Amino acid sequence: MHIKRAKDFKAGLIFIFFGIGSAAFSGTYQIGTSARMGPGYFPFVLGGVLAGLGLVIVLRSLSRGEGMRKARSFRAKPVVLVLSSVVLFGLLLRPLGLIFSTVILIIVSSMASDEFKKKEAILNAFVLLAIVLIIFVYFLKFQIPVWPSFLTGRI
Amino acid sequence: MELLSNLALGFQTAISPLNLFYCFLGVLIGTLIGVLPGIGPVQTIAILLPATFALPPVTALIMLAGIYYGAQYGGSTTSILVNVPGEASSVVTCMDGYQMALQGRAGAALTIAALGSFVAGCFATLLLAVLAIPLSEVAFKFGPAEYFSLMVFGLIGSIVFASGSVIKAVGMVVLGLILGMVGTDITSGTHRFSFGIPELADGIGFVPLAMGLFGISEIIKSLERKEKREVLKSKIMGFWMSKKEIRAAAPAVARGTLTGSLLGILPGGGVILASFISYMLEKRISRDPQSFGKGNIRGVAAPESANNAASQTCFVPLLTLGIPSNVILAMMAGAMIIHGIQPGPRVISSNPELFWGVIVSMWVGNLMLVILNLPLIGVWVKLLSVPYRLLYPAILLFCCIGIYSVNNNTFDIGLTAFFGLLGYTFAKLECEPAPLILGFVLGPMMEENLRRGMLLSRGDPSVFFTRPLSLAFLLMAFAMLIVIALPAIRRKREDAFHEEG
Numbered sequence: 001m002h003i004k005r006a007k008d009f010k011a012g013l014i015f016i017f018f019g020i021g022s023a024a025f026s027g028t029y030q031i032g033t034s035a036r037m038g039p040g041y042f043p044f045v046l047g048g049v050l051a052g053l054g055l056v057i058v059l060r061s062l063s064r065g066e067g068m069r070k071a072r073s074f075r076a077k078p079v080v081l082v083l084s085s086v087v088l089f090g091l092l093l094r095p096l097g098l099i100f101s102t103v104i105l106i107i108v109s110s111m112a113s114d115e116f117k118k119k120e121a122i123l124n125a126f127v128l129l130a131i132v133l134i135i136f137v138y139f140l141k142f143q144i145p146v147w148p149s150f151l152t153g154r155i
Numbered sequence: 156m157e158l159l160s161n162l163a164l165g166f167q168t169a170i171s172p173l174n175l176f177y178c179f180l181g182v183l184i185g186t187l188i189g190v191l192p193g194i195g196p197v198q199t200i201a202i203l204l205p206a207t208f209a210l211p212p213v214t215a216l217i218m219l220a221g222i223y224y225g226a227q228y229g230g231s232t233t234s235i236l237v238n239v240p241g242e243a244s245s246v247v248t249c250m251d252g253y254q255m256a257l258q259g260r261a262g263a264a265l266t267i268a269a270l271g272s273f274v275a276g277c278f279a280t281l282l283l284a285v286l287a288i289p290l291s292e293v294a295f296k297f298g299p300a301e302y303f304s305l306m307v308f309g310l311i312g313s314i315v316f317a318s319g320s321v322i323k324a325v326g327m328v329v330l331g332l333i334l335g336m337v338g339t340d341i342t343s344g345t346h347r348f349s350f351g352i353p354e355l356a357d358g359i360g361f362v363p364l365a366m367g368l369f370g371i372s373e374i375i376k377s378l379e380r381k382e383k384r385e386v387l388k389s390k391i392m393g394f395w396m397s398k399k400e401i402r403a404a405a406p407a408v409a410r411g412t413l414t415g416s417l418l419g420i421l422p423g424g425g426v427i428l429a430s431f432i433s434y435m436l437e438k439r440i441s442r443d444p445q446s447f448g449k450g451n452i453r454g455v456a457a458p459e460s461a462n463n464a465a466s467q468t469c470f471v472p473l474l475t476l477g478i479p480s481n482v483i484l485a486m487m488a489g490a491m492i493i494h495g496i497q498p499g500p501r502v503i504s505s506n507p508e509l510f511w512g513v514i515v516s517m518w519v520g521n522l523m524l525v526i527l528n529l530p531l532i533g534v535w536v537k538l539l540s541v542p543y544r545l546l547y548p549a550i551l552l553f554c555c556i557g558i559y560s561v562n563n564n565t566f567d568i569g570l571t572a573f574f575g576l577l578g579y580t581f582a583k584l585e586c587e588p589a590p591l592i593l594g595f596v597l598g599p600m601m602e603e604n605l606r607r608g609m610l611l612s613r614g615d616p617s618v619f620f621t622r623p624l625s626l627a628f629l630l631m632a633f634a635m636l637i638v639i640a641l642p643a644i645r646r647k648r649e650d651a652f653h654e655e656g
Contacts, residue, residue, distance in 0.1 A: 057326065
């Protein structure tokens with residue numbers, strides 16, 4: 001089997017995955033009748049439609065298309081570093097507070113760039129930290145933990 | 156003259172010192188983020204939304220609206236001076252604007268962009284004021300069937316105006332609708348798709364979804380490309396246009412304003428399409444189409460007027476029918492709900508000072524932009540020399556803090572990362588995220604109206620086809636689908652988006 005349009009093929013698979021997932025979970029909720037729709041009715045129908053669309057896209061990607069198009073080069077570094085800097089910030093904000101999580105977010109995310117320079121990233125982190133503390137904590141008074149919880153004793 | 160007294164009420168609201176200040180702040184921030192590529196009005200409004208909680212609702216909306224149309228101005232400045240569109244809507248402006256700058260006419264290009272936008276803004280404000288009352292009266296006649304069909308029409312519209320494959324755009328809409336179902340079902344109280352996670356019981360937050368799909372994935376995409384930006388070194392000479400330029404630009408501004416106003420009102424349409432179509436129109440009717448792309452002032456005047464007109468008239472469906480027609484308007488709808496105002500036909504009668512105040516503030520804001528922008532261009536250009544490697548960590552940080560502060564929970568930050576990954580994957584697979592967001596916003600409303608409509612008709616689906624207004628919307632939606640499926644038009648649409656991207 002030769003897949004002529006890899007992008008459509010994969011997009012179709014994602015749609016089928018979400019469609020079947022939606023329909024399957026909706027089945028566990030009350031479906032109801034068309035006059036009295038239960039919570040499962042609309043998502044069940046939508047899931048079916050999405051899976052159907054996905055199937056059509058997959059089938060079309062197998063038969064039609066202008067030959068193999070070379071996929072653009074994929075680079076793992078930006079994806080992994082940017083996403084993990086965000087996840088880390090989310091995980092560390094409560095236990096470590098805004099100050100430490102900000103510095104970690106800036107340094108980890110800066111490493112994603114090809115032009116990463118260590119000193120510059122650290123400097124950037126502290127400048128941004130100052131801005132954030134002034135704007136969000138001092139002026140806008142956001143309810144956000146600033147210091148680590150083991151210092152403040154709050155969780 | 157009801158219109159005049161309404162506008163007078165609006166003026167009173169808009170020129171109160173507090174509102175004037177936040178309007179100014181809004182357009183200033185808007186211009187700033189418009190200048191910077193990689194951060195747009197969607198992320199900015201999401202970040203600043205929690206900061207507006209303390210403000211009165213009118214003031215908050217005036218500021219958020221200011222960010223939106225201010226960004227259109229800022230975007231054009233970078234298009235002209237650096238050939239980097241600060242916003243998607245100013246992509247077209249690059250073609251002739253940058254050429255004018257190379258020929259030493261940067262000042263004239265900036266002036267016509269600002270003045271054209273101002274003229275368009277004035278016209279769109281008036282149009283909004285004239286259309287609002289009759290449209291909202293029509294909206295009162297809407298039953299669930301009409302609302303459902305109108306939303307179908309809007310969603311199909313977002314498919315038509317999305318680039319790339321139509322069937323994938325349909326899939327994105329349906330996926331958006333499904334994501335909108337997550338959370339507690341309002342009728343039965345059942346938790347749907349929440350997988351036992353308490354944070355999901357209230358549904359997926361709009362802010363994490365929008366920030367992930369647009370903000371984070373955009374940053375990753377920019378880091379993959381190796382882009383070089385060159386700031387125009389030469390001085391910007393003379394802001395005045397020659398007589399010849401004025402004569403060429405004036406009719407282009409008028410045409411751009413009309414095109415933009417019309418396309419802005421259409422659901423799913425909006426700013427990007429408006430600027431693009433008006434550019435094509437200018438090129439089509441020009442006696443000298445060869446000169447476009449080589450510094451023709453009409454190629455700047457028309458799209459700049461159009462995108463500004465559209466960015467204002469697209470408030471019409473939101474304020475009169477309660478239906479946001481694009482992503483940013485969906486954010487505005489979210490802001491209104493957070494401030495306790497349900498967008499829809501009732502806004503005009505229940506909060507007249509809010510409605511007219513916001514409309515008039517757009518005119519005031521446009522005036523500020525003209526005054527603000529021309530002298531500040533030097534500052535904006537300098538800002539562009541901040542390298543992206545310093546800028547994007549800052550954007551990520553503001554995103555994260557903004558997301559956390561909406562609900563004070565860290566789960567949403569993780570959710571944003573998840574949608575960032577999803578958005579990046581979809582971008583790689585050439586699936587556009589805009590239809591997904593619109594589906595997500597309209598999903599719960601659509602389900603509610605479908606259920607009510609079917610309950611009233613005792614399960615007979617023909618109700619959607621027998622009520623004339625409902626049938627009209629469905630027919631229009633169907634016609635749009637047929638039109639884009641026609642081979643000739645499909646090819647043109649692909650060309651259009653190809654040039655744009």
